[in-house]
Amino acid sequence: MINPKVIERLILYRRSLLMDGEARSGQIYSHEMAVLAGVSAPQVRRDVMAIGYSGSPITGYDRQALLRALGEMIDPPEPESVALVGVGDIGRGILHYFQGRRPRLAIAALFDKDPDKVNRVIHGCRSYPVEEIARVVPSLKIRVAIISVPGFAAQDVADRLVNAGVRGILNYAPIRLKLPEGIYIENRDVILSLEKIAYFARQT
Amino acid sequence: MINPKVIERLILYRRSLLMDGEARSGQIYSHEMAVLAGVSAPQVRRDVMAIGYSGSPITGYDRQALLRALGEMIDPPEPESVALVGVGDIGRGILHYFQGRRPRLAIAALFDKDPDKVNRVIHGCRSYPVEEIARVVPSLKIRVAIISVPGFAAQDVADRLVNAGVRGILNYAPIRLKLPEGIYIENRDVILSLEKIAYFARQT
DNA sequence: AGGATTTTGTTCTTTATTTCACAAAAAATC
DNA sequence: GATTTTTTGTGAAATAAAGAACAAAATCCT
Numbered sequence: 403m404i405n406p407k408v409i410e411r412l413i414l415y416r417r418s419l420l421m422d423g424e425a426r427s428g429q430i431y432s433h434e435m436a437v438l439a440g441v442s443a444p445q446v447r448r449d450v451m452a453i454g455y456s457g458s459p460i461t462g463y464d465r466q467a468l469l470r471a472l473g474e475m476i477d478p479p480e481p482e483s484v485a486l487v488g489v490g491d492i493g494r495g496i497l498h499y500f501q502g503r504r505p506r507l508a509i510a511a512l513f514d515k516d517p518d519k520v521n522r523v524i525h526g527c528r529s530y531p532v533e534e535i536a537r538v539v540p541s542l543k544i545r546v547a548i549i550s551v552p553g554f555a556a557q558d559v560a561d562r563l564v565n566a567g568v569r570g571i572l573n574y575a576p577i578r579l580k581l582p583e584g585i586y587i588e589n590r591d592v593i594l595s596l597e598k599i600a601y602f603a604r605q606t
Numbered sequence: 607m608i609n610p611k612v613i614e615r616l617i618l619y620r621r622s623l624l625m626d627g628e629a630r631s632g633q634i635y636s637h638e639m640a641v642l643a644g645v646s647a648p649q650v651r652r653d654v655m656a657i658g659y660s661g662s663p664i665t666g667y668d669r670q671a672l673l674r675a676l677g678e679m680i681d682p683p684e685p686e687s688v689a690l691v692g693v694g695d696i697g698r699g700i701l702h703y704f705q706g707r708r709p710r711l712a713i714a715a716l717f718d719k720d721p722d723k724v725n726r727v728i729h730g731c732r733s734y735p736v737e738e739i740a741r742v743v744p745s746l747k748i749r750v751a752i753i754s755v756p757g758f759a760a761q762d763v764a765d766r767l768v769n770a771g772v773r774g775i776l777n778y779a780p781i782r783l784k785l786p787e788g789i790y791i792e793n794r795d796v797i798l799s800l801e802k803i804a805y806f807a808r809q810t
Numbered sequence: 811a812g813g814a815t816t817t818t819g820t821t822c823t824t825t826a827t828t829t830c831a832c833a834a835a836a837a838a839t840c
Numbered sequence: 841g842a843t844t845t846t847t848t849g850t851g852a853a854a855t856a857a858a859g860a861a862c863a864a865a866a867t868c869c870t
Binding site: 421439478492493494495498545546572578586588590593594596599601602605606 | 607608610613614617618621622625643644679680682686688694695696697698699700701702703704707708711749750752757772773774775776780781782784788790792794796797798799800801802803804805806807808809
């Protein structure tokens with residue numbers, strides 16, 4: 403199992419390769435990738451090693467083969483469904499932004515507490531009451547969820563999701579969720595981020 | 607200067623204290639704070655030490671005094687203005703969500719390229735064309751910015767912001783910005799986050 | 811008042827992550 | 841074909857971060 407920081411950089415490398423103006427085919431050196439991704443060259447080599455792909459001295463890495471190896475690591479083998487809980491400002495923003503961006507990763511179900519927001523189709527996606535998580539999440543084989551509900555509701559929602567089979571959570575609510583071992587969580591609290599950035603922005 | 611991980615936890619501690627059901631006044635132990643914030647007790651003590659506040663053996667920390675010390679570190683001495691560039695789905699979501707949540711931190715100006723979105727008032731906030739960054743950002747003394755424009759436009763926007771005096775950036779665009787030393791940046795790319803979470807969610 | 815107990819502040823270990831540096835390999839050049 | 845050059849793969853060193861452990865201090869209890 404690869405560690406989170408490495409996975410993050412691998413995703414970054416793939417995107418750098420795809421977005422790089424140069425031809426999609428041909429060779430690329432670790433130090434070129436390093437510049438594209440904003441990391442050091444030894445870091446690139448070590449990370450690439452981690453996925454079992456090998457370049458060759460002098461010619462470097464083959465773009466196509468490397469992209470294939472990265473894809474095998476990063477892309478879900480089959481299309482993966484994501485649940486989004488909390489169709490408020492942040493939730494809708496993410497829904498509109500994300501939908502259709504990744505071929506094998508799509509938001510497939512929405513959940514909310516508000517009766518006015520449920521049993522509708524929002525941006526092509528059906529919305530359910532949160533009580534339906536236990537039924538809908540397993541039936542769609544959902545293992546990834548986004549939480550964008552107010553802080554006071556987040557722990558309850560997280561518990562429901564985990565009980566329904568979710569194994570990874572992207573949390574926008576401003577609290578630290580208490581979850582069992584083995585559930586992967588990433589916190590994306592906007593307020594905390596801005597306070598942190600404001601702190602560093604005013605140092606000097 | 608305190609390092610980013612410590613600052614993040616300090617912000618977390620403060621929020622934990624504020625949200626804790628117990629009385630706002632009275633004492634609290636490092637191990638209680640540790641539970642609230644989801645970190646270890648020695649970590650709490652070390653972090654608290656970093657801001658120069660001291661508790662006392664047996665009685666622990668004084669909630670009020672600790673909150674005051676945390677606030678002095680975290681809160682801007684005077685109200686701080688934030689710029690938001692890119693009034694798309696993510697940008698609007700953040701604007702609606704964030705506005706009014708922190709007393710001394712507010713989004714004060716919006717920027718966009720789209721002529722239909724500029725020179726308007728959106729959620730109580732004036733919007734300008736990106737060309738106006740050079741004029742508006744210094745005039746409002748803005749040092750913190752949020753970038754929520756498409757990837758291809760992000761580097762240009764970032765350069766404009768930095769030239770106009772911005773020192774900290776919260777970046778939602780899916781690229782790694784190249785910035786001069788001393789500019790603090792935090793990347794919050796939704797697609798990358800979801801790919802990462804999906805990877806760990808499917809490792810059984 | 812004196813001992814027991816509990817919690818902080820802090821040093822010392824441990825663990826994780828990154829960078830350095832160089833041997834091995836392969837293309838290019840002579 | 842031999843030599844030079846350049847780049848990968850990776851062990852070793854350096855750096856950073858977290859945890860364990862304990863002395864010092866202060867309350868509580870008898």
